[in-house]
Every structure is written in C-alpha cells, then in structure tokens.
Amino acid sequence: MYLKKLILCLTALFLAPLSFSAWDDINMTPGVNAIAQEIFGLHMTIFWICVVIGALVLGFMVFLIIKYRKKEGVEPADFDDNPKLELTWTILFAVILVGMAIPATTTMIKAYDDEEGDINILITGHQWKWQYEYMEDEVSFFSNLLTSLDARNNIAPKTENYLLEVDEPLVIPVNKRVRFLITANDVIHSWWVPDFAVKQDAIPGFINTAWTYVDEPGVYRGQCTELCGVYHGYMPIVVKAVSDSEYKDFIQGKRDLKAQQALLTEKLWETDELFAIGEEVYLKNCVACHQVNGTGIPPVFPALAGSEIVMNDKGRQVEILMEGVQGAAMQSYAEQLTEVEIAAVITYTRKAWGNDAGGDGEIVVPKEILDYKNNKL
C-alpha cells in the first residue's frame, strides 16, 4: 500500500508543475480580502524575481560546467579580478533590492493599521485552545479542537478537515471592519488565518492588534503557529464569516445560553447526572494532561487517580479548578467552564477510577461553585 502511494506521490511531484490545478495546493492562498490579496501579489512578484535570478545563476553555472570542463591543450585563464565588473553587479543587486523594497513598504504600511474596528474581539491563547471575547457584547467562549482522539490515533477515519475543525468557531460579520486584540494566558501562541493574511503572536502580558475585513461569507481555517507545548499541533482556528443578521442571531443565542446556564445552578442535581456531564467535560478539557484514566504524566501533569486532594480535600480541589496552580500548567477554569460543568467534572474525578472507594466520595453541586464565585466578589 505504501509503495503504491509512494509511486503516486513521486509521479505527482514531477507532474505537479505541469498541471495548473495543482498549483493552488502548493502555493500561498490568494486570500479573501484586499490586504491578503495584496500580500499574495507581493509574494508572487518577489517569487518570480527570485525564480528568474535563480534560473539565470543556475543556468550560467550549467553553462560553465559544460563549456569549461578540462580539455587537452586548453590552458585555464589566470585573471583574478575585474573591479569594474564587480562594481557593476554590486550596483545591479542594489537596484533590484530597491525595486523589491518599494512595493514591500507600501504593503507593509497598509497592513499596519490599528484603527478601531466596528467589532473588537479579544483573542486569548491558552494551552491548547483559543478564547474569543466579543468586547462590545460581553460574550465570551472557548474554541476547542473537535477531531477525536480515535481519528488522531488512526482508529477512526480522518475527515476532510482533520485537525482543522473546532467545536465553536469564531463568528464574524461580513463587510465590517473586525479588529482582533491578541494576547495569551500562559505561553506564547500565534493566531494565524492564511486567508486573512493575519498572523500575530499571542504573548502573555502584551496585547497585539490585527484586523480583517471579509467580503464573502465562508469558513476560514488556520492554526497556532508558535510552538506552545505538547499539543501545539492541536489548536486550530476556524472563523465563520456570516451576514449581519446571522451574526446578530449568533450573539443573541450566546446571551440566551448564558442566562439559561445561570438558572441551572438552582436546579437539584442527581449524582449520576453530574457524573455523566462531568465525564464529557473531562474528556474534552482534561485528558490532554491528566489522561483518560486519570494517571497524568508525572511530574509535569500530576495524576488525579489516587490523589489526596481529589479524594479527600473538596475545598482545595474547587480552589484549583477556579484559580489554577501558580507556576504549573494548570490554569483557571472559572471562565472557560460553566458552574455546572465545573461541579460536574469535580464530581466525576471524585467518583471515577476508584477515587470513590479510596476517599470521602463527596460530590460538588453547581451551587457551591456559584457560592465560591460570589464569596470572592
């Protein structure tokens, strides 16, 4: 099977330049807005200049190799400099470079425009997910990789958007100037959507800006481009550009959801109910570090199964979930998860992997998380 694929690939390699349809797969995306298209144009200009220079240099080299190979009775010349010629090509290089610098400078100035947007979105990089906060609308959510562990481990089939799909995409309206304010919560990440030609590092303690303006509704995909730890390859970006009315519906929907979740803290919860939700939350948010069976990857990511805190110190466990752990990879989940989800996941860890039998087995209900939050205020 590999052999067949290999032959196919090698054939593709040599045929690729011949077929124009293949060109798109191996070149930069032209992008979906003016600035991206301008950068693409700049890229192609410089690319062709480089190709021509490269072809001339390599062509001349081949000529030299053929023409001046050692022959009987032909003595090599013995000149060793030619100042006029050397000066000429030095000036020639400078002229070519100036020719490249001029369009590069104008494009740079256009790309660097940090005027406020119609919509301002705060993007925060976390290990290993993105958080989007619509600053005008007070709506905030996290965007996690959707691709299943089974697909990554070659158990389930891989779909078209393998590793480029998320549970909740960033939704933006078309024909509006959208400004991104980009920062990070832990290590440095980088937010890249090739179609917008936006790549901006997300750095803890800094807020960088970038902006886009999309004409066409559509789904645009990108990835984190700064090594940010173990799961750097697993924090994609999906941006959905929609019409203005759809965008308003989306924001309203998010607000309604927030109100509903607040109500849920008042509900009377069954342990099994919490356990089931908790398991889901755990598989989505916690397994990367603490692993499916709660064993963690010590010493960096501690085990939860058999942990003294998880078994017998409910208060401390709530505190860890809410505040994170200073100087460790464990972050605060107070904003990422709802009260119900936090209570559920704590309940899950206290009941799973035999922690139930080894510890006090107490559960946590959403009300307790809400109280924790209120006490802090």
Next chain:
Amino acid sequence: MSAVIEGHQDDHHHGPAKGITRWLYTTNHKDIGSLYLWFSFIMLFIGGAMAMVIRAELFEPGSQIVSPEFYNQMVTNHGLIMVFGVIMPAFVGLANWLIPMQIGAPDMALPRLNNLSFWILPAAFGVLLATFFMEGGAPNFGWTFYAPLSTEYAPPTVTYFIFAVHIMGASSIMGSINVITTILNMRAPGMTLMKMPLFVWSWLITAYLLIAVMPVLAGAVTMMLMDIHFGTSFFKAGGGGDPVLFQHIFWFFGHPEVYIMILPAFGIVSHIIETFSRKPIFGYDSMVYAIASIALLSFVVWAHHMFTVGMPIAGELFFMYSTMLIAIPTGVKVFNWLSTMFKGSLTFETPMLFAIAFVALFTIGGLSGLMLAIAPADFQYHDTYFVVAHFHYVLVPGALFSIIAAVYYWLPKWTGYMYDEFMGKTHFWLSFVSVNLTFFPMHFVGLAGMPRRIPDYAMQFADYNMIVSVGAFLFGLSQLLFLYVVLKAIFYGKKATGQVWEGAQGLEWTLDSPPAYHTFETPPNLEAGEAKG
C-alpha cells in the same frame, strides 16, 4: 614567536603519545582537529537519527510512532545537536587542522586551552543527552527555547539544558580566542592579512562573531535560570517581565550564530573551486570585504525573526531593509565563485561536486531568505515549513555540504590516503538527489499553510510530507556511505602524494601527506612569493 623557534636547536621530533592518553592529554592541533571532526561525525548520526524519528512521525497524517511530547523533544534536540554539536564543532575541527598549516604556524597559539575547549564538549552533550533518561524528559521547547515555554512551563530538566549550553558557549569562546590569537600572531613571515587564505579569513571573522555573541547566549540562559530557580521575572509577564525581551536577546545571539555556521563554509568552497578550476579565486579582496560586511550586518538584522511579535512599523521596516542588504555581499560571493569557474579548466572530483552543489543550493536558500526578509509577506511565511525549507537549504546543502566537501578535499592530506573516487561520487549523487527531495517540497507545504513543529498535520499536506520523509530516509542512509568512504580511505586507501590535487595552492600542500606530527617548526618564508589561496 620566531625567537623561540630559532633558539630551539635540537632536532628532537617526538611523535604522539601511545594509547588513550594521546587523545586525552593532547595539545597537538592535528589530534584536536581529528577529535572535533569525529565528535561532530558521531553527533551527526545522533542528530540525524532524531530527524529520522521526526520524518517517520510525519510520514502520514495521524499519530505514527511517537507521542507529541516525545516528538517535541526530538525537534528540540535535533536542532540543538545539529547546530551546536555538528556544524560548529566540525568547523572548529577544520580550523584546528587547517589554520596552522595554512599560515605556516607550528600549532595553535594556546594548545592547552585547545585541549580543554574540546574535552568539555562531550561533557556538555553528555549532560544534554542524559536528560532523555530523567524524569520529565528532555527539553521540548524547540532549539530557540522561547520563554515562558522554556521557563515557567518547561520540564525540570531545563536546568541541565542551561548548564549544557553554558559549557558549549565556554568551549566556543575558548576556541575563538585561540583562533584569533593564532591568526594574528603566528602567520609565517610575509603572509600579510590580505594574503591569508580565505578559509583563514573566514574563520578570523567567525571567531570575532563568536566572542561577541556567545556571552549574549550565556546571559539569556542565565536569566532563564534566575527566573526558574531564584524568583526573578526577566521573562515572566506575571511578575512585570517581558517574554519578548527573551526573543530580542536570543536572536541578537541567534542571527550572528547563523552566519557563524556559514562563513567558514564560504572559505572552504573558495579553496575547492579555485583548485578544481585551476585558476586563482576571482575577486579575493571583495571576498574578504563581503565576509566582513555580512558579519557586521548580522548584528543589525535580528528582529527579522520576530516580524509577528508586534513591533512598531518603524522596526518592521528597519529590519526588512537591513536584512535585504545582506543579499548584496552574498550575491557578490556567488558571482565571484562563478567567475572563478569562468574560463577555468574544470574537473569534477567529489570535493568539487559538493562545492558546486553548495553554490547552487545555497543560492536557492539565499533567495528564499530574501523572500522571508519582505516583512508583509513574512506574515504568511513565518513559522511555516517555508522557513524550515529555507534554513535547511542553507544549513544542509549549505554548511553540511561544505564540511563534507572539506573532508573529501583534505582527507588525503590528513591521512595520507586517497578515498575511493567512485564511492565518493556515488555518495555525492545520492546526497544531492535526496537532499532536494527532502527540502524542496517543504517550500510548497509551507506556502500551502503547514506550520512548523507540529507532530501531525491536516490532510492536504499528506502527499508532500510523504515525499519529504522518503527523501529524508534516503539522505540519512547516504551518510552511512560517507562514513564507509572515510573508513575505507583510512584503512585501505591508496597512498596520496603531498600535492594531492593538481591545482591546489597553499602552504598545506607543500607538506607531506600525512604531514609530520609537528609541522612548520621553522616557519616558511613567504616574503618573496604570493601565498594567496
């Protein structure tokens, strides 16, 4: 210096000591040169094995043979080993062997320092490699070790990594002091600076670069150490520190470092091309000035590695322009090499093949570098496989090919035996084809949007990644052939003459092959003749 030699009347030529102590205690530049070269050769296979793991993991989409955590350890240590354990020690090894012989000096100026600077290197890499067997695993934050991933979020072994880097830095600084002292004080009478062979020139400038930037690297890792263990906040945003500061400091070291890995290659290739063109190097003076200007420019271009960190536009433009300027001296060098071949009498022995491939493929790497310099376009290229393709083109068919060329070129001089020309050429053609098969498609996957340093990738990158992996396996295997050719030459090679190559110029070719254990105890007098090489 000459007074000492003139007063040394007895004709007592002592050879090397016997057994292991010869190598442990040696202060002989030829022995130390060999030690450096063998060390680098071994590290090439260790770092290369890591590259093979990386390519096996990326052979197809989906998890293949290692976990993402181990993958990151491979990426990090592959980079560190290839930069600090292969390319740099190989160049220092060549400097040790060649500089005294090319300038007519009896040895390096500071022989005991020379011994020390070699022997702390295996210690440094021993410490680094030992982290693989420690709790938490080896460093996993990339060879550029950006804070805070390398500080607050690093595995506990980062402390060992910091000490390893310190030791490597100390070794490099001592080596450079030795090179500079030797070149400035021990040239044969009559060899003025502008008559020095180009390899010596390139190393003189490289050594100054090393002395300038290695302490900066030491400073960076020391600040990391303080942040990790002593509660400072140089790079901790939470404590008022600045994670971007790390990148400025790192690349202020890192960019000159990149040229440290290529300038000696320029020297080597100049010698090989003139020898096999049977014609003196074209534009010797401009070659020297070009190396010097590349070295100076290397101090003012560092932030082109950081176009996406959020610099003000003035910064973006300054670093774009200064980076583009480097194309001028680099272009001058390429044109000078071509002009050296022009109207020459060319033959294509293995060293010449590698040298020509160097010029051709380094040009490709240089042109992609020019593209990367264009700041707005770099927003799309940055941290993708386009960058990986670029720096591998300048480091593998660039720096590494120049080292391989140098080994083929000077091996007969060092050992006294010729290598097998047919096998050498086979090694060249295998390497040449596979190196392009490996790194050329990376340009395309990069432009198509594949980020670097990811253990798994989206479906549209699958075909090219498979080609890259096949190329990489082939390239890795080809280097085993290199080892075979070198060993075969040493054990079964035909005797080489002193001149070795018909067109070779320079003092080292006036010596026997192999040269005596101590050479030029009386310096050659060059007052009358030309020693340019």
